[in-house]
Amino acid sequence: MTDREQAKPSLDNGNFLFRFRSAKALLDDDDNGGFQELEKQAIYFAKPEQLNDPMEGLSDAFWDGDDVLWENFFKHYALALISYALKWLLHEPDEIQKAKVDAWLTAEDLPTDMFRNLYREFCSDLSSAIEARELAQILGRRTLPLRRERLINLLFLVHQAAVPSLFLILKKHRLVDFELPPEAADTKPVKTTLECWEEIASAPSKIDMPVEEQLEVLSSITNRVSHQLDLGVLTRIGSIDEGHKLLALISRFPEMYVDAFSRDLHFNPWRVACFSRRCTNASMWGTYGSEHRGAALIFRTEQREGEHYFRIKGMAGTADSGADLKVHNVEYGKRPPPLDSFNVIGRLPLHKLKTTWMVTEDGRASTRLSEMTDDLDAWRTRYWNHAFKRVSWKHFDWEHEEERRLVASSVLADDPAPEALTYDFSQLEGLVFGMRMSSEDKLRTASIVEKKCRATGRTDFRFFQAYYSPSKGEMDIAELGLLKFDIGK
Incomplete structure (x- = not known):
């Protein structure tokens, strides 16, 4: 024995x-x-979406950036949107779910000069339409960071200006034969919403709830109303597939972009x-x-x-x-671990991270860049700790x-x-x-x-x-x- x-x-x-x-x-x-x-002697490893908990891999992500990061954020949103729109045009309605939002994309990844020119033109028009630099400055001064619901809420308002601008350019270059009403491109609701959030954040709270949670609840209600309206649209369109395709670009893209940001850029x-x-x-x-x-x-x-x-x-x-x-x-808890989204963009090479997110075209650098580059080893340790906490x-x-x-x-x-x-x-x-x-x-x-x-x-x-x-x-x-x-x- x-x-x-x-x-x-x-x-x-x-x-x-x-x-x-x-x-x-x-x-x-x-x-x-x-x-x-x-x-x-096999063990199957499942993807998060195959597990029985829909909250698998969830993190309490927040976006806390200065004006440089927010200015680049709007440019990247334009890049992801025009890339998605071209795939959207090519996919049949019953296959629209195969058209993915690519948040890992950078300008240097665009395949042709024509594509790059389209992006530059659209980015310029959108930045002008929404007054992106001013919005970035307002966001850079905000009292509280933006969490998922508020960011989706904000982008939905931006999207109302982005889509008409996009289709004007696509029609100009003969990629589509229709356009959306240009009067839809209005940046006032974006500024008004930001000012309202800031007013709530700076005023004494009248209810027993942290002000950040109040703002998330308000934004969540608005986003849920939008989802209900989407269902209403589907009931009035003869083809469900056609309805899903329309809503994917017109209504659901902001939420898909936020989710793609976490999926493609973080870990x-x-x-x-x-x-x-x-x-x-x-x-x-x-x-x-x-x-x-x-x-x-x-x-x-x-x-x-x-x-x-x-x-x-x-x-x-x-x-x-x-x-x-x-x-x-x-680890079991009421809320997932917090995640500083702009500080865990770990899937891009450093030069792409700088040119796409941390430095503007005119050379202004984000103050967040030094948090990473001053001690890369310490940043990497924090990064992997965040990664495993999340999962x-x-x-x-x-x-x-x-x-x-x-x-x-x-x-x-x-x-x-x-x-x-x-x-x-x-x-x-x-x-x-x-x-x-x-x-x-x-x-x-x-x-x-x-x-x-x-x-x-x-x-x-x-x-x-x-x-x-x-x-x-x-x-x-x-x-x-x-x-x-x-x-x-």
């Missing part, structure tokens, strides 16, 4: 991860709707694999363990300097030997899950794990059978494990059975000490 068999580690010592899976996912092949995860695309700290929560088994008919995989982690790591193989940009991913404890926050509603997660991300690929990643069999400590797992599925599971144990010479693989403990009044697990393999035969 080995030393490891004599002193089996406790599953409660914090060194293990539990992953609930259905029997189908673990055992069945593709033809039967499964993934053979146990046979292939690299990421995927996540979810685990739990323990496996005796009946609700977790019901949700993720196929109504207790599945199993929980027990993974062993490696502890170094107070942190836990798990080696995976197959992630983009890593060696064949794999990479050690840090185990992140999910390891969840609302209090999920606290019962006691979640731990692995995050796959790479600066070398837009998708770090398009296929399931793999692990060594030695990292799999054991399995817990669900209370309703069938005997047939248990035998199929044991058969796969036995084959792997024989191939690797393992004698220490552990099986457990989940059950209800009357004495504890709760779910518990018991080790199946008699379920062993004689690998010598």
Whole structure:
């Protein structure tokens, strides 16, 4: 008997991860709707939008810039809008969702001289129409930063001037044969709204709510009304697809742009694999363990300097030997972590960051530039801390899950794990059978494990059975000490 068999580690010592899976996912092949995860030693890393929480990856983003950043912000909005509009013209109504807003785009990324000239002309006209420099100065002096709802609200007002100006230019260059009424281009509502916000921010509050939250609520109401009006438009247009296409450009673009800003400019695309700290929560088994008919995989982690790591193989940009991913404890709270949007534009090369965002065409530099360049190493440390805080926050509603997660991300690929990643069999400590797992599925599971144990010479693989403990009044697990393999035969 080995030393490891004599002193089996406790599953409660914090060194293990539990992953609930259905029997189908673990055992069945593709033809039967499964993934053979146990046979292939595979862990699927999901995109944020594939997870069951719509708030995954959410951050409390705010935009706090001086006049240089805001002036460049309006120019970039014009760039993203004309780029999207040209794709919008080419896509059929039933495929308009494929036309994406590209916030990573810079002027030097434009493919042709004609495209660059169109952008310069549109940017000049829009800047004049909305008096962009004056707006930037007002925003640079504001008392409170803009959060998501207020920024969308502001851009929706700007958009009313931008779209007519855009179509005048597109018609001039014979890219469309119609235009929108030029009288729609009016910058007064933008200035009036900014002045109203500033007046509210500087006046004593009359209600028991922080003034910043008051402004977000007001803007949120306005934005929700806009969404309701959009639904009204769809009910009056014969073709739903035509309606969606129209609204995408005319109404929804400001919100799509704000979301694209966070998606394209802040952090690299990421995927996540979810685990739990323990496996005796009946609700977790019901949700993720196929109504207790599945199993929980027990993974062993490696502890170094107070942190836990798990080696995976197959992630983009890593060696064949794999990479050690840090185990992140999910932090539960009422609000996601705050994020200074202008200070975490980390996906652009420094020269593009400067020319697109931090320095104006006439050479004026933003005061925020030095916050990054004075100590790049310190900025990078803060940047990655923000990145992992964002992907390891969840609302209090999920606290019962006691979640731990692995995050796959790479600066070398837009998708770090398009296929399931793999692990060594030695990292799999054991399995817990669900209370309703069938005997047939248990035998199929044991058969796969036995084959792997024989191939690797393992004698220490552990099986457990989940059950209800009357004495504890709760779910518990018991080790199946008699379920062993004689690998010598």
